[in-house]
Amino acid sequence: MTMKTDILNRLKYSLGKDAENASTYDWRIALSLVLRDQMVETWFRSTKETYAASPKRVYYLSMEFLIGRLIEDMISNLRMEEKVKATLVELGQDYDTIVHDEPDAALGNGGLGRLAACFMDSLATLGIPAFGYGIRYEHGLFEQSFAQGQQVEKPETWLTQRHAWEFERPESQYRIGFGGHVDHHEGKAYWHPGEVVMATAYDTPVVGWNGDWGNTLRLWSAQPAKEFDLESFNRGDYLAAGRSEALARTISRVLYPDDTTESGKELRLKQEYFFTAASIMDLLRRYLKDHDDIRALPDYVAIQLNDTHPAIAGPELVRILVDEHDIPMDEAIPLARKCLAYTNHTLLPEALERWSEHLMGRILPRHLEIIRAIEHAHQTEFPGSPRILENGDVRMGELAFIMAHKVNGVSALHTDLVKETVFADLHRIHPTRIINQTNGITPRRWLYGCNPSLRHLITDTIGEGWVTDLEQLTALKSKRDDAAFIEAFTASKRENKANLSNWTLQTMGVSLDPDAMFDVQIKRIHEYKRQLMNLLETVALWNDMRDNPNADWTPRVKIFGGKAAPGYFVAKDIIRLINDVAAVINADEVTGDKLKIVYPPNYNVTMAERLIPAADLSEQISTAGKEASGTGNMKFALNGALTIGTLDGANVEIREHVGSENFFLFGLTAQEVMERRTHHGYARAAIEASPRLQRVLGQIAEGRFAPHDPSRYHGLVGMLYDHDYFLVTCDFDSYFDTQRRADTAYRNPANWAAMALVNTASMGWFSSDRTIKGYARDIWGAESVTKAKLGKTA
Template identity: 40%
Template sequence: MFSSKEEFKQSFVTRMEHKGLEKTSELAYETLWEMMQEWIQERWNRTSQLYKENGEKQLYYFSIEFLIGRVLGQNLINANHYNLVKEGLEELGFQLSELEELETEPGLGNGGLGRLAACFLDSLASLELPGHGYGLRYKGGLFTQHFVDGYQTEQPTQWIQEENNVDVRREELAVDIPYYGDPQLVMGLDGLKVKVENAEWVKAVPYDLPVVGANGGTVNTLRLWQAEVSDRPFPGNKDYAVYQSETAKITDRLYPDDSLDAGKILRLKQQYFLCSASLQNILNNRNFAVETLPDNVAIQINDTHPALAIPELMRLLVDEHALSWEEAWGITTRTISYTNHTILEEAMEKWDSRLIQSLLPRIYSIIEEIDRRFKESLEQQPMDEESLHKLSIIENGIIKMAVLAVVGSYKVNGVAKLHTEILKKREMKELNEQFPDKFHNKTNGITHRRWLLKANRELSGLISETIGTQWIKEPERLKELHYFAQNHSFLQDFQVIKSLKKDHLIHHLQRDQNVIVDPDSIFDIHIKRFHGYKRQLMNILHIQMLYDRIKRDSTYRPYPRTFFFGGKAAPSYHFAKQVIKMINTVAMKVNSDPLVRKHLHIVFVENYNVTQAEYLIPAADVSEQISTASKEASGTGNMKLMMNGALTIGTFDGANVEIFDQVGKENAFVFGMRAEQVMEYEKEQSYNPKGIIEADPEIAQLMEELVKGEWTEGKTNVDFIVEQLLEDRDPYFVLKDIRSYSKAHEQLLEVYAQPEKWAEMCVKNIAASGIFSSDRTIQQYSDDVWHLTKIPSVH
C-alpha cells in the first residue's frame, strides 16, 4: 500500500486537507477507510482477473451466517501495514485503536458456526486458494443484547450505514427467486419442461465484501444477498403492501423465531433465498459447459441451513438447462459437499412437508423424487424398520434435512474426531453404512491472524522476538515455544503481557459497562451462545455453591476470581433466557456482599460479539469448555483461548479431546464423564438426578434454594431450569458432573498459587495450538474434498 511511513502520512494529510473539515477522529477514520478500500479494490480486481484467466476450479461456501467482526484493522494486518499506519497516525495525533472503535461490527452471525465460516474465508485467501462465501445481508442482524432488570432484551443491530459500508452493491448481478405458484408441464424447444406459473417473485441483490488474505495479495469475495421487491409482474392474489413487508423480512433478521408457522415459513424463505440466488449466480456467470460443473465448481454447505441447494440445483439443471434427471443428479452429487455441526436431535433440521409443499412446490416435488429413488435403491437390501426410518428423507409428513444433505452430497464431514466418530457409529450409522466413502473428519480451526496477530499484538510480538516470524506463515511452528516454557525471562515477559491484556479488558468494561474488576484476580471466562448442553447453568450453580461455602465456613477464603460470562440466548429459548436472568441476579448478590466480593466477582459482558471477544480472550486465565461430553461438535473458542495462553477447564468433548492430546492432560483441568458414559446413560435411561441430590447435602441445599427462586427474584424466573433438572431428569448431566467440576476448580487454585508453574502451562498451551489454525483445516479440505489449485497472487 505504502512504501514508507512518510508516504502514508503525506497521502493521509493531503486527503484530510482536501476534505476541508475539522480534523476529527471521525474524519480520520473516514479518510483511512477510503485509502484502505482503494488499495483493496485494486487487489480485488487483480484477483478476479487472475481467476478468470486461470480457469481453475473455484469453491463456494454457503453459510447462513458469517461472523466477520470489524474489518479495518484486520485488513491492515493482512496487508502487512498495521504497524506503519499505527505509527504514522500517532505522529499525526491520532490513535489507530480509537479509529478502529468507530467501525460498526456487521450483524451477520451469532456463534461458532458463523465465526468458523469467517475464519475459513480468511484462510482460503491467505493460502491463495480460489474460494468465496455466499450468505445473507441481514439488515437487523441477530440482535443487539441488553439487560433490563437482569433479563435479556433484543433490539435490531444497526450496522448498515449510508457511507463507509464494508460491502459494495452489485445491482447488475441481481436475480429473481420464485415462491409459491403452480408447477406446470410446458413444451419447450428442448421438450417437456416444468415451469412455475403465478409465482411470487423476490429480487436478490448481491453486496460484495472483499476478503483480504495474508500479505494482501489475494482478495476473495463474500457475496451477501439482500431481498428486494422484484420488477416482475406481481400476482393479484395478495395485497402489494403485504408483499413488500414480507419481502423485507427475508433479509431482516438472522434466526427469526420459528415457534409458529409464520416463523418457520420465514426461515424456509431465507434458506431457499440463499441457495437459489447463489446457485443462479454461479450458473449465470460460468464460462464452461454446465455438464462440467463438478470439474469447475465445489460447493460446501455449512450445516443443513443451505441443504435446499441440493433440490434447487436439480431444479435449475432439469428445468432451466434441460438435463435429464440422471445427468442432473450425477452433477449435483459430485458438486455439493456437506459439513455436519451437531448431533443434537433438535438441531438436526426437520421441516413439515406441508410448509415446503406450499412455499416451494417445485422443490418439494424434487425432494419427493430424490426420496423415492433413494428408497427404491434400498429395496434390494435386507432392511429393518428402524434402519429404513433413519434412511428416509421424507417420513410421516416430515422432511429430514440432514438425510437429504448426506444423500445429495459427495462428501460429509464432522468437525472433530470425536464428533465424526459419533456421527459414523451412532447418529448417522445407517447412512455411513450406505455411503462408507462419504464420511470423513475435518477438525475445525481458527485464523491466528485474527485471534493472535490482531487480538494480541503484544504476545505476537513476544513470540516473533523469541522464535522468529516464520510461525505467522506456518502456525504449527509455534511448537518451538516449548523450548521456552521453562525459561524464567520468557515466562516473566508472558506474565507482564497477560497483565497488560487484563488491564485493556478492565478499561474496556469500565468504559462500556461501568464495571470495576480486580486486575489481580483470576480471569475465568465462559463465552458462548447460551444452550443447555454448553452448561452455563453448571457454572453459575458452582458459583452459588462457592458463595454458600464462604458464608458458612469462616476458614474458606479462596484466591479472588472474576467469572466472566458472554453470550446470547435465542429469543424463544426460555430455558437459556432464565439462565441469563439467574446469572445476573446471582451477580448482584455476590458483587454486593462485603465478604464474598473479596473472593468472587461476576461480570456478564453485554452483547457479546467478535469485538468483545478480542478483549476477553487475550485477558483470560481460565477457559471454560464444560459442555456435556458427546454434545459439542467441536468448539473453536477453546482454540482461541488456548492460543492466547489460557488454561482449559473442560470435559472430554468435541475438539477438547484433541487439545488435551496435543498439550497433555497435565496442562489442563479435565473433569466429568466421557462421551461413552453419557451415551450409555442415555441408552439405558438409568440416570436419576434425584439420587445425587439426596446423597449430597450441599447439592440438596443448592436445589432447595433454586426451587424457591431465591436467586432469581421469584419461582417463575426459574421454572424452566427446575423442570429441566428435575422433571426432565437433567438431560445435560449438570448435577452428575458438578462435583467433578468443583474438584477441578480446586486443583486450578492450587496451581495458580504457583505463578511460574501456571505460566509454564500457559506457554505449553500456546506452543501446542498451531495445529488448530484454520489454514490447516482449509488445506485438508482442499486436498481431500474440493481439489483446488493454488493461484499465486501478483504483488
C-alpha cells in the same frame, strides 16, 4: 501520494467534510475507503490470475458470516499497521478511537457463523479462489442489554451507518421465484412462480495475509422485482403486486436468532432458498462464461453447504440442469452431487431442519417434485434406506446427505457420533461419504490481531513465520524452563488482564483484581453448554469461602458472556440467575475481592477479542456428546488459557495436543452420558449424594438470590431434580473438585505460566489454515493459485 493525502481526499470527496469538521465516524470511513483502495489492487490481480489459471473455484454457502469488525483485519493483513498509526498521529487522530468506532457485522449467531468467517480468512491467505455466499441482513443478531438482570433484546442496526467495505453490484441481479405452479408438457416441466424478488449482490473483498490474494464475500440483498409488479398491477392484481414488495422488504431484513423452538417459519425457508438460488445462478453464470459443457461443472465448481440451511442447493441445481439444460434426471442428480458437500454442525435433534411437505410444495412446488425424484432414485438404488420424506416432512439433513459426495463432521468425536447416531443408516449404505475435518480458527484475528502483547513476544522469540504456519509455535516449548521468558509471558497476560479491568471499570463501573484468576465462559447460553453448572459451582465456592473466611483462598473473577435465543425461556432464566447471584456475591464483604462475578451485556466478536487474551481459565464444560466441536476452546488455549473441560467436541483433540497434564479434565464421557440417562432418577440420586450441591440448590430454591420473589427459580431447580437432561447434577462434584485443583495450580504462578505456554505452543494444528487444506484436499479437490502453500502439513 501519501496516505495522509489519500485520507484527506477521501474525507473531502467521498464524505464532503474538511478535517476541521470531521467526526470520528468521518475519519473512520475515510480511512476505510483508503484501505479498500489498497485491497482492490490485490483483488483485481487475484481475479485476473484466477481467470488465467481456470482452476476449480470454491463456493462456501452459509446463512451466517459472523465477521465482526473489519478494519483491523484489513490493516494487519495489508501489513499497514505502522503506517496507519503514524498517519493518524499526523492527522491528530487516535487509532484506538477510530478502530473502535466500527460496529460489529453480527451476521451470525455463534460458532457456525464465526467458523465461516475464519474460513474466508484462510481461503484468502492460502490463495484458493473462493466466494463466500450469504445474506446481507439489514439487522444482524439482536443487541442484548439487562434490565433487573433479565435479557432485553433490541434490533441491531449496523447498516444505518455506511458500510465502507462493500461494493454494490447492480449488474449482478437475479430473479428469485416463489410459489406458483408447475406445468408439464411432453416430458418437460415449466415452473411459473407466483412471486418474484430480485437478489442484488454486495461484494466485500477478503484479503489474505500480506495482501497476496483476495477473494470475495458476496452477500445478497432482496429488492422488489419492478417489472413483475407492473405486470401484475396492469392485470389488476394489486395484491400480487404489493405482496412482492412486502416479501422483498422482509426477506433480507433480519437474521434469525438460532431459535430451535421456532423452526418451521415460512420466511426462513424463503431466506434459505433466496440466497441459495441466487448463489447457484451466479456461479453457473460465471462457469458458462468460460465453458460450454455443463457436464464438466464438477471439475470447476465445489459447493460447500454450511449445515443444512442451504441444502435446497441440491434440488435447485438439479432443477436447472433438468429444466434449463435438458439433462435427464438420472444424470442430473449424480452430476449435482459431484459438486456438493455438506458440513454437519449439530446432533441436537431439535436443531435438525425439517419442513412440512405442504409448506415446501406451496413455496417451492418444482423443488418438491425434484426432491421426490431424488428420493425415488435413492430408494431404487438402495431399497429400504432412510427417507428424505417422512411423516409429511422434508428432512433437510437426509436431503443434504444424499445430495452430497462428502459429508463432514467438525471434530473427531463429533464425526464418530454422526456415523453412529443421526446418519447411522445412511453411513452403512455410503461408508466412505462421512469424513472428519476438525474445525480451526484464524491465527491472524485470534492471536496476531487480538493479543498484541503476546504477538510481539512470540515474534521477538521465533520470528513471524507462525502467522501463516502456526505449527511453528512448537518452537516455544523449549522456553518452558526459561525463567526470563516465562516472566515475559506472565507479564503479557497481566497486561491483558489490566486492560480488561480498565474496560470493565469504564463500561460497567467494576474494576477487577488482575492477580485473581480470570475464569471465562463466553458462548451462546444453552442448557447443554451448562453455564448453570458453572454458576452452581460459584455459589458452592462462595459458601465454602464464607464458612471459612480466613483460609488462603485463590481469588477468582468469574466472567460470563452470551446471548439467549429470544424464545428460549430456560436459557433466559439462567441469565437472570447469573445476574441475581452476581448482585448478592459482589456485594458480600466477607468474600470481597476473593470472588467476583461479571457478566458484560451484548457479547459479540469484539468482546471476545478483549476477553480471550485476558483469560486464565477457559470453561468448556458441555455435556459430553453435545458440543460438535467448539472453536472458542481453541481461541483460549492459543492465547495461553488453561482449559477446564469435558471430553466433548474438539476438547478431546486439544487435550491430546497440549498434553493431559496441561488440561483440567472432569466429567462423564459421551458413552457414560448415554448410559447414565437410562438410570431411573439419576439426577435426584446425584443430588442426594452431594451435600454441597444440595445446599446450593436449597439456597436458590429458597430465594436467597431473589429475596423479593423467592419462588423465581423453583422451575429451574425442579427441572434439575426431575429431568436434568444435560447431567449438571451428575458432573457437579467432579467439576467442583477439578476447580479446586485449578485453584491449587494457580497458586504456583511460574508453573501455571509454563502450563499455559505449553498450551499456546501446542495449538498450531488448530489453525483454520490446516482445516481449509483438509477440505481442499479431501472434499473440494481445489488448489492454491498462489502455489506452494497447500503442499505442506495437514
